[in-house]
Amino acid sequence: MSEALGLYNYWIVIFLMMTGLYLVISTGNLVRKVVGLNIFQASVLLLYVTMGRVDGATAPIFVEGRETYTDPLPSVLMLTAIVVGVATTAVALALTVRINEAYGTIEEDEINEQEHAQELAG
């Protein structure tokens, strides 16, 4: 039982990650895929930030009279990851806009149909 109480944060974060992954692979709509990817990414950030927590500590900003602080390293790494994540999201959405220009749709199965029809036409 103590095992479950100590690890519940990881388990809920894994559940969140898997809902994002499910959205990415189950939907055919490109914008919903990007939304799923974003949820997956935000959950990975949570996974790292929970690892940095220390019981009874405070935020890593030095003040008089406090000895224990949370780990600054996961925070630093995740700050980088957030910005990189937004940059990749922007590229994915720009690709979606281009696909919509070229095919007139953002549904995967309709794009496949058009490709198939083009192949049959030669």
Added chain:
Amino acid sequence: MFQQTVDILVLGLLAATALAVVRMRTLIGAAMLMGIYSFLSASWMLILDAPDVAFTEAAVGAGVSTIFVLATLSITTIRAKRQTKFQFAPLAVVVLTGAVLIYGTLDMPHFGDPEAPVHRVGNRYIKRVPEEFKIPNAVTAVLGSYRGFDTFGETTVVLTAGLGVLCLLRKRREDEPKVVTE
């Protein structure tokens, strides 16, 4: 005890929002729920004593990403096709991956354990930052100095992504072919 209650409350809200995004049928709704999800995760980061990440997530994750998605919807389409049949394969893949990941956490140090091996490097930073810098915020010192190369790499990635977006969305000439075929 209070800390744990708040933790479980916020995590429950996060799980509910994530499920709502999966079930949401309209694209605008999914985009808004994504913003709510990012903001809730920022709140939990604040509870976890990581205010720097929380601020960035609230501004960049919840703000900028949501605006990007809404902007894309405004120039493409807001209509999503209704998915009629339930697919079994994605659920199976997700459950399997989740089970493997949970098996992997069984060896992880417990939540808030001060002896966890992750903290070995962090503790060194905590000890050295007040001696070597006059900055009270350890995260700023590590970000700008000890791990300055990471930050440099991050700006390179942002520059590359910006150039990529510009190339993809530039105005095309009239005589250029619309779809590239081989």
